[in-house]
Amino acid sequence: MAKKVFGRPKSLKDKIFHYCPGCGHSIAHRLIAEVIDELDIRGITIGVPPAGCAVLAYNYLDVDMIEAPHGRGPAMASGIKRTLPDRIVFSYQGDGDLAAIGIAESFHAANRGENISVIFINNAVYGMTGGQMAPTTILNQKTTTSPAGRHKILDGYPVKVSEFFSQLEGVTYIERCMVNSPTNINKTRKAIKKSFQCQMDGMGFSLVEILSPCPTNWKMNPIDSCKWIDEVMSKTFPPGVFKDNTASVKKAAEGAS
Amino acid sequence: MIIKTIFSGFGGQGVLMMGISLAHSAMNKGYHVTYLPAYGAEMRGGIANCTVAVADEEIASPVASEPDYLIAMNAPSLFTFQNKITSGGTIFLNSSIVKDRPNRPDVKVCTVPCVDIAQDLGNPRVANIIMMGVFIKKSGIVPDDIYLKSLETIMGSKKKGVAEINRKAFAAGFDYLKD
Amino acid sequence: MNKVLMSGNNIIGEAAIRAGCRFYAGYPITPQNELTEYMAEHMRNAEDGVFIQSESEIAAINMVAGASAAGARVMTSSSSPGISLKQEGISSMAACELPGIIVNIMRGGPGLGNIRPSQGDYFQATRGGGHGDYRTIVFAPATCQELADLTMDAFDLADKYRTPVMILADGMMGQMMEPVIFKKPKKRIYSDDFILKGAGNGKSKFIRGLLLDVIDEEEHNWKLARKYSVITKNEIRREEHQIEDAQLVIVAYGTAARIAKGAIKRLRENGMKVGLFRPITLWPFPELQLRALAANVKNFLVFEMSTGQMLDDVRLSLQGYAHIDFHGRPGGAVPTPAELANVVARLYEKVD
Amino acid sequence: MKGSIKIDKELCKECHLCINVCPQGHIIPTKEYNAQGYHPVGTNNEKECTGCALCATICPDIAIEVYRE
Known part of the structure; x- marks a missing residue:
């Protein structure tokens, strides 16, 4: 008898994603659902989707969800988590949402060390609105609002969220991953699991940045988009663990008990 | 009846506390009262002041456009408010500090060297309570026993010795006016 | 308590x-x-x-x-x-x-x-x-x-x-x-x-x-x-103050309504029949309750610490059934009851 | 190890990421249409599936189930 080794995770509703072909959101949604299944936390998880392409995440993820106004996810998640400290609360945000309009909410939730998980999709453009320049658009990248390419003098520099959030004392764990190859996708799943586990262990704020293809707005096919992440985007946003205090927090907790 | 009083001085002289203690005791006497402090940027570095209205009926405006009494704990307070006071009203002056006198012939002036008296009592910080002793006696808004009880309630959380020195200071002020 | x-x-x-x-x-x-x-x-x-x-x-x-x-x-x-x-x-x-x-x-x-x-x-x-x-x-x-x-x-x-x-x-x-x-x-x-x-x-x-x-x-x-x-x-709430015999009604809310009460006291001491209509819920606005007053009162004064905002709601409520005047003090100015009483007294003299 | 995949043609959006990662060349484009209007991928039975699941891992639309003997 053949045994099923890969199928749809239980915490994902049986619906066709509205995302474009080759979109990284779909993969990230699936990974979150897989992690929720693995940790068996579907019944206690509350998600906060953003404004952006992922605003309809509640159509797919089969957990309680409340949509936040653009950029305010971490504030809303803070309110939920403080009210229900034993639930698992995550905010799912894009780059415009987290690093532009909602940078203050994200930064301060991180700085307060809110015990929440933030899943941060970095695709270097505003996806839903049609591919405008995002805070994470890399230098010289052409977008609809940087038609000649992002220019450092005119537009400033791409915001490196993982690098600068890892400087905050309130942050426990930050990793930047990619979803452009099976190996990287598996790494991303591990990172998301670690982030949720970090929250379950009461260790505080964690963030997983995911370099995610947006073939439509990059005007590339999905395969080239995955290559572009490897060859170009990851040079500005190198993957890796930027902060991991989980071991020392655990040790301190054991020492105290 | 409605009586409006402005307490004014520099920060640290305890003028807001003077106002609160009057408002509290008038409340305990059964009157309608309002207490309105100056607030925000205007209280930084400037004079601190508050307005207390006491009435036997609902109080419309807590603002005193023509106060019956002014307690001026420093000179700028006198200059700021002396022209607002109602004709026939009374200005209580901290004469230990304020050398000037009001330019209004139609108001009464009651000079109290309250800082000097406080120093004689060995605690210069109770000058405001001494002034309250004078004010309560002269204005007659509330009886002294009700006032002292309110004062104790307000200062309640603080040390016991404080109640004693306040009581002494109030008595010194109350007795300062012989007539 | x-x-x-x-x-x-x-x-x-x-x-x-x-x-x-x-x-x-x-x-x-x-x-x-x-x-x-x-x-x-x-x-x-x-x-x-x-x-x-x-x-x-x-x-x-x-x-x-x-x-x-x-x-x-x-x-x-x-x-x-x-x-x-x-x-x-x-x-x-x-x-x-x-x-x-x-x-x-x-x-x-x-x-x-x-x-x-x-x-x-x-x-x-x-x-x-x-x-x-x-x-x-x-x-x-x-x-x-x-x-x-x-x-x-x-x-x-x-x-x-x-x-x-x-x-x-x-x-x-x-x-x-x-x-x-x-x-x-x-x-x-x-x-x-x-x-x-x-x-x-x-x-x-x-x-x-x-x-x-x-x-x-x-x-x-x-x-x-x-x-x-x-x-x-x-859920509409409002207060009506001394309107039974009023020839002129002040419409005001919050702090302005307090000041209006002070003014009304002065005015009544001088024999002027002035009352107050005070919306407690600003939305929903007590529209019908205010309009009902217009059956007996033909002169209203809207008094606000603004250049006239609730004024619009009063106009919508009264629908032309009564004459409406306005007195406002915007920008943080808090008028005195005496000031308002003077304004009302001038209008009151014109009341037929 | 021998494996097999099951493609849900209605979910496929023709991104071809699976074709790109399949080490065996087991997945191929097709000319048929699904209800969404895409040409879903299909399998080439001349090339054997090992059940490595790389295709399913990268598939954004969870269109592929993987089985192993």
């Missing part, structure tokens, strides 16, 4: 906690700082109480929205410029039908304005304030006692109608102290079937304000509109 002397800002905080508010987020702004400070101090001692000093008013309203979705009784507060920032979240709460209390201790405006008492946010408060087709219930207390009572009532109405409720006061109300007696709060009656607690073994839920389908959004708008008409039918 004992009578206590407290400032308006502290009274709101105390009434909220007594009413079961267990989540407060806020950002410092004069003249409402004492409320934020009060909540910081007293939420610590309330069981399950949460206080967060947020990084902005925007964050505060969204924290409050999140906590509301999670089932807590919630409140945030600010003053005029901060309320403008909160509007995005208030609109979102109205859309998502999340209960919550927003306190606006108004100051002078527009822009940063000043920190003096003002009533320039009437339009913002009563017309929804943020984008989209919605309303918020707006209470306009005029005394510290009313601050206490209406704060408690606001929580009940927010739960009952699942809608944000605004308490609209001004810097004077926030700063002044008056004696107050806290009433016993009502028991919370609250349907928790929409609250997010995690799906457990059941079906997952979501709360959303984005309805891409036109028919869905239209239906949602009409659903909200039906709710608002029920509120309009049931």
